[in-house]
Amino acid sequence: MDFDFTEEQRMFRDALQDFMQREYGPIVDKRDREGPFTREEEIEINKKFQAIGIGIDPENMKAYLDPTLFGIMSEEMSKVWASLTPLLGMGAIPAIYVPLASDDMKGRVLPRLEKGEFVGAFAETEPEAGCDTRDIQTTARLEGDYYIVNGTKTWISNAVTCDTAFVGVKDPETGAQTFLLIEKEVSPWETSPLHKIGWNASDTGEMFFDNCKVPKENEMGAILKSAFEKGQTLPISEGFMKLFTTLTPTTALLTLPRAGMGLMSVGIAQAAFEASVNYAKERVTFGKPIGKHQLIQNMLYEMNLLIETARLLGYKAIDTISKGDPDARRLSSMAKVYGGESAVKVTYHAIQIHGANGLSQELPLERYFRDARMQTIPDGTSEMMKLISTYTILGKGFSAYA
Numbered sequence: 001m002d003f004d005f006t007e008e009q010r011m012f013r014d015a016l017q018d019f020m021q022r023e024y025g026p027i028v029d030k031r032d033r034e035g036p037f038t039r040e041e042e043i044e045i046n047k048k049f050q051a052i053g054i055g056i057d058p059e060n061m062k063a064y065l066d067p068t069l070f071g072i073m074s075e076e077m078s079k080v081w082a083s084l085t086p087l088l089g090m091g092a093i094p095a096i097y098v099p100l101a102s103d104d105m106k107g108r109v110l111p112r113l114e115k116g117e118f119v120g121a122f123a124e125t126e127p128e129a130g131c132d133t134r135d136i137q138t139t140a141r142l143e144g145d146y147y148i149v150n151g152t153k154t155w156i157s158n159a160v161t162c163d164t165a166f167v168g169v170k171d172p173e174t175g176a177q178t179f180l181l182i183e184k185e186v187s188p189w190e191t192s193p194l195h196k197i198g199w200n201a202s203d204t205g206e207m208f209f210d211n212c213k214v215p216k217e218n219e220m221g222a223i224l225k226s227a228f229e230k231g232q233t234l235p236i237s238e239g240f241m242k243l244f245t246t247l248t249p250t251t252a253l254l255t256l257p258r259a260g261m262g263l264m265s266v267g268i269a270q271a272a273f274e275a276s277v278n279y280a281k282e283r284v285t286f287g288k289p290i291g292k293h294q295l296i297q298n299m300l301y302e303m304n305l306l307i308e309t310a311r312l313l314g315y316k317a318i319d320t321i322s323k324g325d326p327d328a329r330r331l332s333s334m335a336k337v338y339g340g341e342s343a344v345k346v347t348y349h350a351i352q353i354h355g356a357n358g359l360s361q362e363l364p365l366e367r368y369f370r371d372a373r374m375q376t377i378p379d380g381t382s383e384m385m386k387l388i389s390t391y392t393i394l395g396k397g398f399s400a401y402a
Contacts, residue, residue, distance in 0.1 A: 003312075005068070012063070013072045019052055020080040028081045029364055036193065036203040039119060039161040042087055047116035049088065056088065056095040057114045058235070064092040065236050067256060071318040074260035075311075078267030082371040083201035085264055086157035086378075089257065091120035094166040096235060097181050100227040102217045105183060109164060121162040122257075123153040123207055124250070138209065140169035140180060142216060147180060149187075149212040155378065159205030160191045167209075168250070177250070179220040187214045198367075198374035220249070242324025255332040257379050259317040262335030265343035265375040266311045272343075272350035272368040273303045279354055290353070299349040306342035313338050330392040333385040340375035341382060347372040 005013065037045070049055055054063045054073065063069040070089075077085050095118060098109050112118045126136050138151025149169060153159070163184050170177045182189070190208040216222060224234065234241060243252040280291030280300065290296050317331035347369040351358030358365040376382045387400045 005072070009068060009072060012069055013076060015052065016054070016073060016076045017079075020076060023048060024081050024084070029361075029367065032081070032083060032200045032367060033361070035200060037083075037087065037161070037201050042119050042158070042161055042203070043117050045084065045087060046091075046118070050116045054088075055116060056092045056118065056120070057116065058099050059114070061092065061095070061235065064089075064096070065240075067237060067240060067259070067318045067321045068315075070256060070260055071263045071315060075263040075267040075270075075314075078264040078371075079271045080267075081201070082264060082268055082374070083199045085260075086199060086202045086204075087119075089260060090122045090157040091118070091162070093122040093253070094120035094164045094181055097166065097220070097223055098164070100223050100232055100234065101181060102215065102226070104215075105181070105186075105218065108185070109183060112163070118164065119158055119162045121156050121158040121165040121207075123156045123159070123165045124168040125153060125155050127152055127154050136168050136170055136177065138167070138169050139172040140178075140214070140219075141172055145216055147214045147216055147219065149180065149182070149209040149214055151209050153207040153209075155194060155204060156207055157378075158203050159207050160193050161203050165189075165207065167207075179249075180214050181218045181220070181223065182212070182214050183218075187212050196374065198370035198372070200367075200370075237322060239322045239324035243321065243326065243328060246324070246326045247329060251329055254379065255317075255321050255328045258332040258336040258385070259314055259321060259328075261375060261379050262310060262314040262317065262332070262337075262339030265336075265339035265372065266307060266314055268368055268372050268375070269303070269307050269310070269339075269343040269346035272347045272365065272372075273300075273307055275363075275365065275368075276300060276303065276350045276353045279357075283354075296353060299353060303346045303349050306346055310335070310339040310342045327392070330389045333380070333389045333392075336380065337376075337382045337385045337389070340372070343372035343375050344369075 050057060050060055053060050055061065056064065063073050074085055095113055098106065098113055126138060128137055138149065138153065140147040140149050165182050167180050167182050168177065169180055189212050191205050193205045196204055243255060277300065280296055281289055283290045314335045317328060317335040320328040320331050351365050351369055354363065354365050357363055391399050
């Protein structure tokens with residue numbers, strides 16, 4: 001088993017580390033306290049990443065289409081500023097479908113996407129259903145050439161600022177589920193911001209669809225059928241595409257974000273760990289550096305063990321996604337749970353090691369802790385991920401949430 005990155009992957013990681021520290025390291029603590037990004041700020045962020053080849057436009061989307069590069073990006077971005085990852089990661093989902101959309105939609109949206117002026121959202125979670133994506137209540141009733149959409153989505157990253165959303169809906173008569181690519185300029189919806197414990201700079205909110213009229217060619221199946229007839233395919237890796245043939249579209253789609261969430265957690269935890277190691281060497285109590293105290297050493301050991309294990313599990317999940325292995329569902333769920341819960345423990349220890357200084361907003365420890373606490377809920381709570389993992393272990397007939 002090879003645990004090393006390729007030369008290309010190492011160069012990508014090193015360049016991203018340098019960019020994140022140079023561009024965002026000096027401003028993250030102050031700006032994070034100011035609250036969610038404005039749309040103008042998000043566009044500026046998009047353009048900065050696009051300039052280094054990590055854009056959500058078709059030309060620079062490689063990092064989002066290659067599972068390993070996506071994992072590296074999730075870890076390294078979150079190590080500096082976790083709030084950036086939902087903006088780019090969730091925006092990439094609708095962006096993937098834009099080049100395959102109708103000529104009418106592409107004419108409006110593609111130029112914006114290419115210039116870095118596109119902000120997207122992945123809208124699945126609802127007030128009643130929560131993690132239970134099988135029970136979504138947002139309906140899309142086909143009337144002639146349009147779907148009429150009604151329902152509410154909640155806890156959606158980029159909800160307030162996005163211009164295009166990939167929205168989960170169901171047929172009110174058959175209950176069949178699909179996704180619609182909805183452009184706000186053409187099919188307006190209302191939004192409301194939500195405030196949360198972590199990811200302070202990430203825009204999160206509710207989306208309200210009230211008789212929202214969406215062209216029928218914006219339905220996922222119609223988009224893929226039209227693209228196939230034109231000789232186009234969904235621009236994702238061969239392995240990831242294979243998952244769409246063995247899992248439901250929603251389940252396949254969520255494997256990569258969940259593995260990414262696990263590695264986001266690793267990045268947050270790694271930053272807290274490194275700060276703690278440095279502090280343990282510098283802080284002196286009782287006449288010696290606190291790093292010489294046994295209990296501090298024990299905490300550092302536990303932190304390091306949790307991080308290394310979470311990283312291995314995260315990249316193992318990424319590997320199964322790359323290969324199109326259906327076990328990606330179980331491993332991505334486990335990676336999300338273990339990574340998130342490990343980050344909470346690591347950042348807790350980091351604050352303890354720093355003592356009163358760990359509670360201060362002058363240091364990033366409290367931000368790491370708040371961001372880590374976020375990791376156990378979005379894209380499926382730890383509890384739901386454990387049930388999904390165990391269902392794949394026991395097999396059909398053993399669903400705990402049926």
